[in-house]
Amino acid sequence: MNANAIAPSQAVLSLNVNGERTQVGADLHDTLLTVLRDRMQLTAAKRGCNQGVCGACTISVDGVPMRACLSLAHNCEDAEVLTLEGLQENPRMRALQLAFARTGAFQCGFCTPGMLVSAQALLERNPQPDEQAVRLALSGNLCRCTGYVKIVQAVQGAARALAHEGDGQ
Numbered sequence: 001m002n003a004n005a006i007a008p009s010q011a012v013l014s015l016n017v018n019g020e021r022t023q024v025g026a027d028l029h030d031t032l033l034t035v036l037r038d039r040m041q042l043t044a045a046k047r048g049c050n051q052g053v054c055g056a057c058t059i060s061v062d063g064v065p066m067r068a069c070l071s072l073a074h075n076c077e078d079a080e081v082l083t084l085e086g087l088q089e090n091p092r093m094r095a096l097q098l099a100f101a102r103t104g105a106f107q108c109g110f111c112t113p114g115m116l117v118s119a120q121a122l123l124e125r126n127p128q129p130d131e132q133a134v135r136l137a138l139s140g141n142l143c144r145c146t147g148y149v150k151i152v153q154a155v156q157g158a159a160r161a162l163a164h165e166g167d168g169q
């Protein structure tokens with residue numbers, strides 16, 4: 001897939017994003033966040049602080065939550081990049097989204113995509129996290145609206161729902 005027109009000044013990157021190998025034009029200094037949002041129109045990852053503080057841009061790189069605003073796109077050609085758009089069919093992500101909605105775990109929602117990516121990675125490695133583990137996993141994702149209580153409840157609620165589903169199989 002050719003995601004955009006490539007300007008003469010740009011290099012052609014070959015990125016594996018959401019399971020698809022994509023050719024995209026990018027300047028050498030472009031961050032992964034710029035390429036995803038501005039060149040590939042994948043806008044779930046948000047540009048909050050753009051300097052590595054808020055976590056709104058969190059995506060998954062080789063299964064690890066990363067700040068897309070701190071990652072140079074050119075360094076990611078060999079990586080498997082997943083954005084929230086590419087995690088929609090993941091059962092843990094579906095359970096998290098349902099739990100966030102049911103619990104009222106967001107207000108403005110700007111932080112929520114990054115929270116969800118971090119929470120999904122947590123549930124992959126720890127299916128039943130206690131409150132401390134949830135808070136630690138989300139410690140790099142800042143929210144100015146909710147006070148975190150409902151976010152933590154939502155992540156633990158998703159974990160319980162997934163365990164319940166597993167029991168029923």
Ligand code: FES
Binds near residue numbers: 048050054
């Ligand atoms: S936008 Fe990347 S950490 Fe804030």
Ligand code: FES
Binds near residue numbers: 106109112
């Ligand atoms: S819901 Fe607004 S910043 Fe988190």
